[in-house]
Amino acid sequence: MSNTRKKNSKSDASPIDTVAQALHRVQRALERAAERAGGRLPDDWSIDVELSAADRGEWHERAAALLEAAREVTLSEKRPPRGPDDALWCCQCKSAECDHATAPGPRYTFDGYAATGKPTWIPFVELCLRRRPPGMDRIFAEPAGVIALKCVGDDLGEHRLAAFEPGPETWEVVGQVVAGLVPQDLDPRGQGDRFALTIQVLRTNFGGQVRFRLGLIGCTRRHVDIQAASGSERSPAEQLRRTLAAARRTLEKLERRSLDEAGQADRISALLSTLRGDLSRIFSGKVHRTKHAQRRHRSGARPTSQAVSDARGASMERVLFDIPRETFVILGRKGRAHVFSRSARHVTSMRLEDGEVTRKKRRQRWREVTPSEYQALRRQLNNAQIQGERSAEAS
Numbered sequence: 001m002s003n004t005r006k007k008n009s010k011s012d013a014s015p016i017d018t019v020a021q022a023l024h025r026v027q028r029a030l031e032r033a034a035e036r037a038g039g040r041l042p043d044d045w046s047i048d049v050e051l052s053a054a055d056r057g058e059w060h061e062r063a064a065a066l067l068e069a070a071r072e073v074t075l076s077e078k079r080p081p082r083g084p085d086d087a088l089w090c091c092q093c094k095s096a097e098c099d100h101a102t103a104p105g106p107r108y109t110f111d112g113y114a115a116t117g118k119p120t121w122i123p124f125v126e127l128c129l130r131r132r133p134p135g136m137d138r139i140f141a142e143p144a145g146v147i148a149l150k151c152v153g154d155d156l157g158e159h160r161l162a163a164f165e166p167g168p169e170t171w172e173v174v175g176q177v178v179a180g181l182v183p184q185d186l187d188p189r190g191q192g193d194r195f196a197l198t199i200q201v202l203r204t205n206f207g208g209q210v211r212f213r214l215g216l217i218g219c220t221r222r223h224v225d226i227q228a229a230s231g232s233e234r235s236p237a238e239q240l241r242r243t244l245a246a247a248r249r250t251l252e253k254l255e256r257r258s259l260d261e262a263g264q265a266d267r268i269s270a271l272l273s274t275l276r277g278d279l280s281r282i283f284s285g286k287v288h289r290t291k292h293a294q295r296r297h298r299s300g301a302r303p304t305s306q307a308v309s310d311a312r313g314a315s316m317e318r319v320l321f322d323i324p325r326e327t328f329v330i331l332g333r334k335g336r337a338h339v340f341s342r343s344a345r346h347v348t349s350m351r352l353e354d355g356e357v358t359r360k361k362r363r364q365r366w367r368e369v370t371p372s373e374y375q376a377l378r379r380q381l382n383n384a385q386i387q388g389e390r391s392a393e394a395s
């Protein structure tokens with residue numbers, strides 16, 4: 001492998017210098033590969049380098065493998081930007097904060113991208129009148145029933161021009177299921193305001209790697225969690241929570257499989273069909289409950305004890321009140337937060353996004369608690385803890 005001419009030109013460098021410089025150049029090249037993948041190499045990352053004699057082709061293969069390994073480790077460290085929960089990317093305004101990005105009202109659902117990539121919206125009832133799904137008359141009955149529709153592919157993006165395709169860092173809708181009109185408390189027998197619940201499969205091609213996520217329009221994941229926690233194990237809200245969790249697991253599995261676009265589209269279509277069936281069943285008003293589910297409910301399957309003990313130790317500055325939901329949000333460590341009902345029941349725990357607290361306070365979604373609210377919550381939490389310990393001893 002020696003090359004006489006090159007050797008002579010570097011004759012003043014010692015072998016140690018030569019090897020050190022070569023290794024450093026390799027390391028720099030891997031760093032640049034990571035930068036091109038939109039991130040940086042993890043600090044503790046290292047890789048074995050094969051140095052046995054080889055021909056020119058073999059050296060190139062080894063180099064390609066090293067660069068690919070650097071790219072992969074970078075991507076695996078980096079998740080694409082989450083994107084807002086209830087807004088879509090508008091390719092016309094290049095923003096998720098313009099008026100097109102969010103539904104104009106709770107009864108609207110996404111109706112595909114316009115030619116300029118702008119999301120368009122349609123009232124759920126109008127969508128039904130256009131599509132005429134089976135059982136449509138149920139939505140006009142008294143009391144109104146809930147029906148679910150699946151929309152994929154051509155239903156959602158056929159008018160879009162190539163110049164307005166979303167960029168690699170944006171999420172686009174590949175399909176959705178819409179159920180409507182659903183009562184606010186997610187109980188089909190519920191009274192009061194209704195909304196269109198849209199569950200979307202969103203895709204991004206981030207750093208050359210396809211990622212999926214589930215998006216909700218009409219209500220947030222937290223709303224589902226809160227309703228699920230305040231009802232029984234058989235409540236429609238709890239069933240919806242599980243259905244969403246199962247769909248997320250399916251999408252995670254799909255990300256790990258190397259399928260071509262047609263293969264992915266088939267799987268997503270199948271997932272949406274399952275979701276449509278689930279939503280129809282959940283909001284049919286029929287109730288199923290297994291003995292197993294009853295047992296699990298009584299024993300309290302949620303990991304609440306850690307949340308309760310975190311909450312009990314929280315100072316007043318770390319407790320906020322969620323105004324629209326009437327819940328307490330307790331800021332934990334490492335960006336975690338625990339949500340409690342007014343009666344100190346643990347609703348859910350979540351990871352906060354960067355700046356979420358500031359944003360929610362500015363939008364007057366969250367506010368600080370008063371000393372008396374704080375004291376009342378602490379009393380309730382202490383009682384909850386004592387009761388929890390008693391029931392654990394009794395079982």
Ligand SMILES: [Zn+2]
Pocket residue numbers: 090091092093094098099100101118
């Ligand atoms: Zn726009």
